[in-house]
Amino acid sequence: MGFKIAIAGATGNVGREMLDILAERGFPADEVVALASRRSQGTEVSFGDKTLKVQAMENYDFSDTDICLMSAGGTISKEWSPRIGAKGCVVIDNSSAWRYDADVPLIVPEVNADAITGFTKKNIIANPNCSTAQLVVALKPLHDHAKIKRVVVSTYQSVSGGGKDAMEELFNQTRAVFVNDPIEPEKFTKRIAFNVIPHIDSFMEDGYTKEEWKVLAETKKMLDPKIKVTCTAVRVPVFIGHSESVNIEFENEITAEEARNILREAPGCLVIDKQEDGGYITPYESAGEDATYISRIREDATVENGLNMWVVSDNLRKGAALNTVQIAEVLVNRGLISPKKAAA
Numbered sequence: 001m002g003f004k005i006a007i008a009g010a011t012g013n014v015g016r017e018m019l020d021i022l023a024e025r026g027f028p029a030d031e032v033v034a035l036a037s038r039r040s041q042g043t044e045v046s047f048g049d050k051t052l053k054v055q056a057m058e059n060y061d062f063s064d065t066d067i068c069l070m071s072a073g074g075t076i077s078k079e080w081s082p083r084i085g086a087k088g089c090v091v092i093d094n095s096s097a098w099r100y101d102a103d104v105p106l107i108v109p110e111v112n113a114d115a116i117t118g119f120t121k122k123n124i125i126a127n128p129n130c131s132t133a134q135l136v137v138a139l140k141p142l143h144d145h146a147k148i149k150r151v152v153v154s155t156y157q158s159v160s161g162g163g164k165d166a167m168e169e170l171f172n173q174t175r176a177v178f179v180n181d182p183i184e185p186e187k188f189t190k191r192i193a194f195n196v197i198p199h200i201d202s203f204m205e206d207g208y209t210k211e212e213w214k215v216l217a218e219t220k221k222m223l224d225p226k227i228k229v230t231c232t233a234v235r236v237p238v239f240i241g242h243s244e245s246v247n248i249e250f251e252n253e254i255t256a257e258e259a260r261n262i263l264r265e266a267p268g269c270l271v272i273d274k275q276e277d278g279g280y281i282t283p284y285e286s287a288g289e290d291a292t293y294i295s296r297i298r299e300d301a302t303v304e305n306g307l308n309m310w311v312v313s314d315n316l317r318k319g320a321a322l323n324t325v326q327i328a329e330v331l332v333n334r335g336l337i338s339p340k341k342a343a344a
């Protein structure tokens with residue numbers, strides 16, 4: 001007997017990717033239900049070789065559903081996740097609505113899978129921000145080896161991190177440049193085509209953006225509250241794949257060669273690091289892949305026990321949909337939930 005799974009936000013960038021990944025990985029689901037806003041009711045989405053008719057989430061009864069993979073944005077999640085959880089359906093949420101709640105585990109399975117047991121308090125599990133997910137996958141094995149003191153990260157984030165409208169804006173602006181049409185920024189605050197924007201999410205009182213704050217708060221929650229993290233988050237005109245320049249200061253000695261060997265063995269990591277033309281990963285190559293890629297590993301001689309590296313991953317997969325499905329797999333594989341149908 002398999003599980004009944006609902007995808008909330010099934011017509012979105014992340015939701016569609018979730019459907020693909022559930023099918024690809026052969027998740028033990030008897031039934032998969034596609035949910036979105038009323039606007040999308042009756043439209044179709046693909047699930048493996050099947051087509052699912054989208055239902056309006058507002059009319060859906062979650063009572064006999066086991067897991068809801070939620071990617072409909074923070075406002076919707078704040079309102080709906082507690083209601084869905086109260087029906088005995090475990091919500092795995094992609095928004096930032098629940099990540100910092102002490103009663104909600106924030107999980108990247110390669111990093112802190114054991115913390116998942118805390119989900120029973122609210123029946124909600126949070127998925128981290130896309131930039132944090134790939135960062136902690138690369139940091140965890142190095143932290144275990146040489147204890148990280150401080151991390152300085154600069155992100156180069158693709159437009160798909162802003163949803164399907166943001167991707168359309170990059171496409172339309174790029175086209176407009178070539179045909180000499182006027183460019184009106186809508187989703188982004190400035191032109192994104194052939195430009196970069198050092199601003200993602202809203203500004204906070206200290207001058208950092210919320211996106212930058214998320215990286216440090218989430219790294220501390222999942223990896224170690226003692227690690228100091230500072231971040232600059234930048235949007236770049238790339239469709240899929242977030243990149244990060246990461247500078248790390250360790251408590252203990254670690255060479256670039258040691259780091260390379262540790263990361264080669266680490267779950268979820270793939271090292272591509274030849275010091276020659278093209279011997280590194282770019283976001284374009286990471287699109288559609290599951291790994292967190294690490295390149296350009298080198299020692300930073302300006303600090304004691306310092307390393308620099310380049311970390312790239314598909315933000316819609318490890319940064320969102322893949323990690324969500326992996327969390328659902330942990331729930332199932334550890335026997336933390338069982339199908340409601342079997343109990344009926």
Ligand SMILES: NC(=O)c1ccc[n+]([C@@H]2O[C@H](COP(=O)([O-])OP(=O)(O)OC[C@H]3O[C@@H](n4cnc5c(N)ncnc54)[C@H](OP(=O)(O)O)[C@@H]3O)[C@@H](O)[C@H]2O)c1
Pocket residue numbers: 008009010011012013014015035036037038039040041057058070071072073074076094095096128129130160161162163164165315316319320
């Ligand atoms: N993109 C990333 O890299 C990434 C990474 C980590 C986390 N996330 C988070 O994942 C969530 C979704 O992101 P996305 O990129 O997939 O956005 P998106 O492409 O804009 O899709 C949003 C989805 O939410 C649905 N939705 C909107 N209002 C709804 C309502 N009232 N009831 C039910 N469904 C509703 C939309 O349905 P309609 O088509 O009917 O409007 C659509 O399916 C966001 O919280 C985002 O922060 C995204």
